[in-house]
Amino acid sequence: MKICYNTQAMIANNALTRNDDRLSQSLQKLSSGLKIVDAKDNPAGMAMGKKMNAQIKGIGVASQNSSDAISVIETADGALAEVHDILQRMNELAIKASTGTMSDIDRSTIEEEIEQLKQEITRIAEDTQFNGQTLLNGNFDLKGYTNKIDAKVGYYSDGVTPGEYTIDSLTVTFYSDGSINPASVACVCNTTGTPAFPAGSSVSEVQGNTIKITCPGDLSFEINVKIQPDRDAAGNVIMTAPSNPKTLSNVELDITGIGAMTMQIGSNEGQTLDIRVSTISLDEMGIKGLSVANQASAIDGIDGISGAIQYISAARSRLGAYQNRLEHSISSLDITSENMTAAYSRIMDVDMAEEMTEYTTIQVISQASMSMLAQANERPAQVLQLLQ
Template sequence: MKINFNASAVIATNQMTKNDNRLQQSLERLSSGLKIVHAKDNPSGLAMAKRMNAQIEGVTQATQNAGDGISVVEIADGALAEVHEMLQRINELAVKASTESLTSGDREMIEVEVKQLKEEITRISRDTEFNGQRILDGSFDLKGYTDNENVKVTYYSDTLKSGKYHMDLDVTFKADGTVDTADYVNGTGPYIPADAKVSQIDGNIVTIKGSQNFELKLRVSEDAVTAGGNRVSVDMEITGFGSMDMQIGANEGQQLDIIIPEVSLENMGIKHIDLSTKEDSDDALRRMGGAVHFVSSVRGRLGAYQNRLEHTINTLDITNENMTGAYSRIMDADMAEEMTEYTTLQVLAQASTSMLAQANERPSQVLQLLQ
C-alpha cells in the first residue's frame, strides 16, 4: 500500500471528469433542444445545416415576395376591370351614335359622356399604385429607345426579340400635326415578320402588326420626316428590360418578370375618337374592338401571372416543409434518446464520485499497520 501517490484516486478523478463533461454536454443538448450546440460537435453537419437554414429563410421570404406579386396583379386586374366596363360603355355609345336618327344635340351629350369616361381611364392608368409605385402607367413595361427624338417606342409585344432594329415608314401629317397616313416600307432586326404592316393610326401613334403576335407602337411627330419628303427612318434598340422582377426563389436568377403595359388611350387607339358625326362614330366603333382586345390581352396576361404565382407559392411551401425536415434531422436533438443518455450519465457521475471517495479512503488504512 502506498500513500504518496494514490493511483486509484487519480483514475477515479479522471473518470469522474469525463463523466462530468459528458453530463454537461447532455445538459446543453437538453436545454437547447439542439444536437449540434457548438461547431466542434459536428463540423460538417453544422456547415450543411447553416446552408440549409439560409435556403429555408430565403424560401420563406420568396413566398412573401410571391404573395406581394399576387397583390400587385390583383390591384392591376381590379383597376382594368373598371376600364373594361368603361370601354364597354363607350362602345355602346359608339353604336348609339352610329345611327343617323340622332340630332346634333344628342351627339353633344354622348360626346360629353365619352370625354368623361376617357378622362377616368387616363386617371386610373396614372393613379393606380401598389406600395407607392404606379403600375399601369408603363413603369413596368418593356423599354425601347430610338435614335430620333421625334420617334418614341410606346409599346411592343414580348414576342419582339431584344436587339437593334431599323425601320422605314412613309408618313403624312394633317394640319394639326397628327398622322394622316402611314405605310410600313421595310425593316431589319432580329425579328420582323414578312407580313408586318401598319394596322392602325390614332393621333400620332402608328401601330405595326404582323404574324405571331408581332406588335409595335411608335409615337411619330411631324418633325420626324426627312426634309422634302415623307420618309421616317429610325434606328431602335429593343431592350427587353423594364418589367417588374419578382424574386420568387432563394437563389440568384430565380425571378419572374411581370410585364404591365401602359394602359393609355394612345395604346388602346382611342385617344382621338370622336362621335360628333356618323362617320366618326363608325370609325370609333371600329377602334373600340381593338381597345377592348388590348385591355383583355393585358388582363389575360395578368391572370396567367397570378396562376403562376399561386403555383409558385405552393411549390415554395413544399420546399420549405421538406428542407425544414432535413434541417431538423441534422440540428435537433432526440429528447427521449438524450434523456436516456442523461440519466445514464447521472448514475455514472454519482458512481465515479463514490469511487473517488473510496479511493481517497484507502491510504488511511495504512494507519492500522502502524498500531
C-alpha cells in the first residue's frame, strides 16, 4: 500500500471524467433535441444535414416565389379579361355600324364610343402593375429586332428557336390608312443556315401593317413582322401601287428569346420559369386604325376586332397554362419539402426515448464512479493503522 501516489484514485477519477463527459453530451442532446449538436458528433452527417437544410429552406422560398408568380398571372389575366369585354363591345358596335339602316351621322356616334374604348385598352395596358412593374406594355414579352428601320419584330411564338433569321426579299403595297394590301404581299424566306425558316414558311395572314410568317409543317413556328409605310412631310401615308411596291431586301430578324419575367421556382440554379406576358397595344392587336365612320370600314372592322379577340385569347391561354404549371410546381415543391424534412430529421434529430435510456445508464455509471473514487481516496488513510 502506498500513500504518495494513489493510482486507484487516478483510475477512478479518469473513469468519472469520461462518464461525466458522456453525461454532458447526453444532456446536450436531450436539451437540444438534436443527435448532431457539434460537427465532432458526426462530421459527414453534419455536412449532409446542413446541405439538406439549405435546400429545404430554399424550397420554401421557391414555393413562395411560385405563389407570387401566380399572383402576377392573375393580375394580368384579370386586366385581359376586361380587355376581352371591351373588344366584345367593340365587335357589337362594329356589327351595328355595318348595317345599311345606319346613317353616317349615326356611325359617327358609334365611332366616338369606339375611340373611347380604344383609349381604355391603352390605359389598361399602361396602368396594370404588380409590385410597381407594368405587366402589359411589353416589358415582359420576348424581344426581337431587325436591321431595317421600316421593319420591326412584333411577336414570335415560343416554338421559334432564338437566332438570326433572314427574309431575302419582301414587297408590299399600302392603303391610305397605313394597312397592307394582303394581295400585294410577296415574301421569300431564307431556309438555309442555323437557325433558319422551316421549309415552306410563308406569309399566312396580314393584319393592319403586320405580316404573319408561319410554316404549315411546324404549327409552333410563327413570327410577326410590322412594316412601316413611307410618309410625306405632313405625316400622311404615301400609298403604293402594285407597279411600285415598297421593297425590302435581306431583312435580318434577330430573335433573342429573352425578355420574359424569370421566376425562380426551385432551390437550385437554373430551376426557373420564364413567364411571357404579351404586349397589349392597339398596334399589336391590329385595331389602331379601326374606324366605323362608314359602312365599308365598319365591315372591315369586324374582321380586325375578331383578330384582336384571337390575340387576347391566345395571351390569356398562355397565362392560364403558366398558372396550371405553377400550381403543379407548388404541389411538387411541397411534397419534396415534406420528404426532405423527414430525411433531415432522421439525420439530425435525436431519438428521445433511446437517448433517455442512455442518459439513465450513464448517470448510474457516473454515480458508481463517484462512489469508487471516494473509496479510493480513503485507502491511503488505512495505512495509518499500520503505524499505530
